[in-house]
Amino acid sequence: xxxxxxxxxxxxxxxxxxxxxxxxxxxxxxxxxxxxxxxxxxxxxxxxxxxxxxxxxxxxxxxxxxxxxxxxxxxxxxxxxxxxxxxxxxxxxxxxxxxxxxxxxxxxxxxxxxxxxxxxxxxxxxxxxxxxxxxxxxxxxxxxxxxxxxx
Amino acid sequence: xxxxxxxxxxxxxxxxxxxxxxxxxxxxxxxxxxxxxxxxxxxxxxxxxxxxxxxxxxxxxxxxxxxxxxxxxxxxxxxxxxxxxxxxxxxxxxxxxxxxxxxxxxxxxxxxxxxxxxxxxxxxxxxxxxxxxxxxxxxxxxxxxxxxxxxxxxxxxxxxxxxxxxxxxxxxxxxxxxxxxxxxxxxxxxxxxxxxxxxxxxxxxxxxxxxxxxxxxxxxxxxxxxxxxxxxxxxxxxxxxxxxxxxxxxxxxxxxxxxxxxxxxxxxxxxxxxxxxxxxxxxxxxxxxxxxxxxxxxxxxxxxxxxxxxxxxxxxxxxxxxxxxxxxxxxxxxxxxxxxxxxxxxxxxxxxxxxxxxxxxxxxxxxxxxxxxxxxxxxxxxxxxxxxxxxxxxxxxxxxxxxxxxxxxxxxxxxxxxxxxxxxxxxxxxxxxxxxxxxxxxxxxxxxxxxxxxxxxxxxxxxxxxxxxxxxxxxxxxxxxxxxxxxxxxxxxxxxxxxxxxxxxxxxxxxxxxxxxxxxxxxxxxxxxxxxxxxxxxxxxxxxxxxxxxxxxxxxxxxxxxxxxxxxxxxxxxxxxxxxxxxxxxxxxxxxxxxxxxxxxxxxxxxxxxxxxxxxxxxxxxxxxxxxxxxxxxxxxxxxxxxxxxxxxxxxxxxxxxxxxxxxxxxxxxxxxxxxxxxxxxxxxxxxxxxxxxxxxxxxxxxxxxxxxxxxxxxxxxxxxxxxxxxxxxxxxxxxxxxxxx
Numbered sequence: 001x002x003x004x005x006x007x008x009x010x011x012x013x014x015x016x017x018x019x020x021x022x023x024x025x026x027x028x029x030x031x032x033x034x035x036x037x038x039x040x041x042x043x044x045x046x047x048x049x050x051x052x053x054x055x056x057x058x059x060x061x062x063x064x065x066x067x068x069x070x071x072x073x074x075x076x077x078x079x080x081x082x083x084x085x086x087x088x089x090x091x092x093x094x095x096x097x098x099x100x101x102x103x104x105x106x107x108x109x110x111x112x113x114x115x116x117x118x119x120x121x122x123x124x125x126x127x128x129x130x131x132x133x134x135x136x137x138x139x140x141x142x143x144x145x146x147x148x149x150x151x
Numbered sequence: 152x153x154x155x156x157x158x159x160x161x162x163x164x165x166x167x168x169x170x171x172x173x174x175x176x177x178x179x180x181x182x183x184x185x186x187x188x189x190x191x192x193x194x195x196x197x198x199x200x201x202x203x204x205x206x207x208x209x210x211x212x213x214x215x216x217x218x219x220x221x222x223x224x225x226x227x228x229x230x231x232x233x234x235x236x237x238x239x240x241x242x243x244x245x246x247x248x249x250x251x252x253x254x255x256x257x258x259x260x261x262x263x264x265x266x267x268x269x270x271x272x273x274x275x276x277x278x279x280x281x282x283x284x285x286x287x288x289x290x291x292x293x294x295x296x297x298x299x300x301x302x303x304x305x306x307x308x309x310x311x312x313x314x315x316x317x318x319x320x321x322x323x324x325x326x327x328x329x330x331x332x333x334x335x336x337x338x339x340x341x342x343x344x345x346x347x348x349x350x351x352x353x354x355x356x357x358x359x360x361x362x363x364x365x366x367x368x369x370x371x372x373x374x375x376x377x378x379x380x381x382x383x384x385x386x387x388x389x390x391x392x393x394x395x396x397x398x399x400x401x402x403x404x405x406x407x408x409x410x411x412x413x414x415x416x417x418x419x420x421x422x423x424x425x426x427x428x429x430x431x432x433x434x435x436x437x438x439x440x441x442x443x444x445x446x447x448x449x450x451x452x453x454x455x456x457x458x459x460x461x462x463x464x465x466x467x468x469x470x471x472x473x474x475x476x477x478x479x480x481x482x483x484x485x486x487x488x489x490x491x492x493x494x495x496x497x498x499x500x501x502x503x504x505x506x507x508x509x510x511x512x513x514x515x516x517x518x519x520x521x522x523x524x525x526x527x528x529x530x531x532x533x534x535x536x537x538x539x540x541x542x543x544x545x546x547x548x549x550x551x552x553x554x555x556x557x558x559x560x561x562x563x564x565x566x567x568x569x570x571x572x573x574x575x576x577x578x579x580x581x582x583x584x585x586x587x588x589x590x591x592x593x594x595x596x597x598x599x600x601x602x603x604x605x606x607x608x609x610x611x612x613x614x615x616x617x618x619x620x621x622x623x624x625x626x627x628x629x630x631x632x633x634x635x636x637x638x639x640x641x642x643x644x645x646x647x648x649x650x651x652x653x654x655x656x657x658x659x660x661x662x663x664x665x666x667x668x669x670x671x672x673x674x675x676x677x678x679x680x681x682x683x684x685x686x687x688x689x690x691x692x693x694x695x696x697x698x699x700x701x702x703x704x705x706x707x708x709x710x711x712x713x714x715x716x717x718x719x720x721x722x723x724x725x726x727x728x729x730x731x732x733x734x735x736x737x738x739x740x741x742x743x744x745x746x747x748x749x750x751x752x753x754x755x756x757x758x759x760x761x762x763x764x765x766x767x768x769x770x771x772x773x774x775x776x777x778x779x780x781x782x783x784x785x786x787x788x789x790x791x792x793x794x795x796x797x798x799x800x801x802x803x804x805x806x807x808x809x810x811x812x813x814x815x816x817x818x819x820x821x822x823x824x825x826x827x828x829x830x831x832x833x834x835x836x837x838x839x840x841x842x843x844x845x846x847x848x849x850x851x852x853x854x855x856x857x858x859x860x861x862x863x864x865x866x867x868x869x870x871x872x873x874x875x876x877x878x879x880x881x882x883x884x885x886x887x888x889x890x891x892x893x
Contacts, residue, residue, distance in 0.1 A: 097677055120680045125680070
């Protein structure tokens with residue numbers, strides 16, 4: 001049974017956003033895509049605050065999080081999610097242009113679920129997004145506690 | 152000179168200041184300041200004064216002494232230090248000299264200059280001429296020559312010597328003028344014991360002293376004890392003072408009846424003596440003695456200023472060497488290396504023939520020095536003995552290890568450059584075997600059989616060979632070494648500060664570079680990704696595009712992809728400098744297998760003959776070494792594309808220190824003329840349409856290998872093939888163990 005909770009895509013670059021959306025569209029996922037344009041907005045969504053204070057309850061199926069973001073950057077968002085006992089089971093996939101070792105190490109230290117360097121080759125990017133979307137949105141079973149809460 | 156000490160000690164007990172007697176060539180009275188009443192008299196007073204004056208007599212009651220009283224009172228009322236005049240006593244001229252003492256006014260009476268003697272007034276032009284001559288003298292020995300000639304001309308002594316004392320007190324005859332009656336002592340050395348310390352003190356106090364006849368009968372002073380203070384009458388400054396019988400014996404042994412000494416004082420120290428002798432007894436009158444005293448002072452000033460000038464010139468020269476050397480040191484990687492890099496300046500700094508610097512047991516040398524081990528031991532000894540600065544002309548006399556290295560290091564000038572370690576800068580001078588010509592054997596025992604003090608009997612030349620000695624260091628050289636040490640310390644401090652500052656700046660620059668490449672990675676990659684992505688989307692959407700348009704879109708995509716690869720490679724390259732090496736033993740056979748597996752897409756459909764030998768294990772960072780093999784094998788596959796079959800071989804060797812790996816192919820090869828360009832960033836030897844690539848692969852390989860402390864080289868021939876060999880150092884731990892065992 002597919003998990004139809006939305007995918008939270010956090011991306012500030014409009015072109016990357018368009019390409020990612022195109023890639024996700026190609027996957028033909030049934031999940032809604034919620035787009036946040038910076039880290040602060042992403043946190044608002046996750047915490048149901050600000051613009052999102054009236055959003056339907058529930059955590060996203062997966063957060064696709066760009067590393068470099070205005071206001072609150074990706075690592076900070078990741079840190080907050082992974083330190084929050086209520087949110088840390090939300091899968092977070094880090095998307096980044098960088099192969100910088102320190103980002104990688106830091107992300108893993110903070111408990112990232114996957115780390116994807118956006119390849120220049122669109123096909124490879126498409127495949128990566130498709131894999132991610134399929135895996136986290138469709139295939140991945142949410143933790144039992146979350147399901148329990150839902151039920 | 153230790154063997155001479157008993158002599159000195161024995162002589163030092165002689166009561167030379169208070170002999171209780173005078174020489175008979177004059178008479179002496181000591182009178183009270185107020186009433187000029189007689190306190191002491193010499194027993195011969197009647198002979199010169201014509202009156203048998205006794206203690207308690209008032210001079211003023213004797214009409215014959217009216218002139219003496221007048222002159223004395225006038226002098227006492229003034230500021231003059233001494234009185235020198237001719238007085239009338241009972242119709243006769245008498246020479247009177249007077250000086251003040253704590254025990255009264257000392258009056259000395261002598262015969263006046265005879266008609267044929269030169270008067271003091273007539274001496275003045277002579278002294279002025281003399282001053283002119285010695286002002287023009289080029290050096291100290293020229294001054295000395297002039298001095299002995301002038302003194303002999305004035306006094307008509309048989310022989311006049313000028314000798315200077317060294318730091319041990321030994322005197323060397325610098326100049327001599329004589330008529331041949333007495334033997335020549337020119338160049339001879341007289342031991343310090345010839346003049347005991349208390350006599351030296353008197354030479355400072357009383358600059359001129361005449362012993363008119365070595366066989367004189369001393370004339371007693373009556374009473375011997377001063378009624379004013381109850382002590383023996385002090386005759387330190389009296390011209391007529393009777394001298395030690397030991398000294399008279401010395402004169403008799405020397406064959407001189409008369410001796411006169413004029414002190415040469417420089418900066419208050421007894422630098423030397425002008426000494427006049429005659430075989431037969433003779434008297435030098437008080438006026439002439441005064442002239443000689445003035446002459447002695449002129450000589451003292453001239454020699455002093457000459458020495459000062461020589462020393463100043465030497466200091467100036469040494470200082471300029473120091474300044475030049477310091478200039479070199481400020482741009483050297485370390486001051487030790489700077490010193491070793493300028494051996495001539497370093498040695499000239501102290502006029503040495505060798506130099507060494509010891510820092511943390513590391514020794515750097517210049518010129519002629521002892522072996523390094525001996526230098527280390529010397530530094531350790533200097534440190535143990537807490538020598539902050541040592542200047543010796545005979546290391547062997549101070550240190551047991553000195554004799555073995557005497558040939559290069561008899562002279563040692565060492566300055567400490569660390570409070571906590573045996574770190575020193577040391578200058579060396581070689582042994583100079585010299586012959587000293589003594590005036591008689593100075594080592595002969597001074598005490599005779601009776602136990603009484605006897606001076607030396609023989610003044611015949613006695614040659615002594617001095618070994619284990621170098622030329623002594625001058626005070627200018629020693630001072631310059633000390634000043635150089637201070638400059639070095641300042642320099643070291645400044646270098647440390649500069650290094651700290653440089654480190655800070657480097658860290659800042661590194662950080663900047665990191666954030667720069669981070670920006671590149673993030674921001675430069677993105678547009679290429681967008682181009683590729685949107686070109687792809689366009690191609691997807693417009694499936695009906697004609698062949699030409701499809702080619703355009705495809706080209707856009709490929710160009711952007713290539714640019715993206717370039718950015719990736721550059722990033723990878725720059726990251727290499729910063730990332731840590733995770734070193735371990737690496738199975739290179741396994742790595743090659745893995746790499747060939749990943750390269751399968753490129754080898755598919757090709758006819759390649761692989762010749763892969765068993766490779767020795769390497770020591771390094773596995774992921775980086777994989778990159779090296781990947782790039783080399785990738786190149787081998789790429790450049791052997793035109794061959795059927797392509798032959799690619801991988802082989803390895805090892806020796807004691809390194810493991811070597813070679814990747815060879817039979818591809819297009821390259822011209823050896825361009826081998827230097829192979830490993831540069833963006834250097835390509837082939838046209839892009841023939842062989843695709845970013846031109847960074849080999850630069851990356853070289854960087855990785857060099858970060859491992861290894862090297863890489865290439866051989867090639869156009870149309871025949873290429874061969875790349877890289878070498879990696881073996882596990883340093885294993886190497887160490889091997890050395891210890893072996």
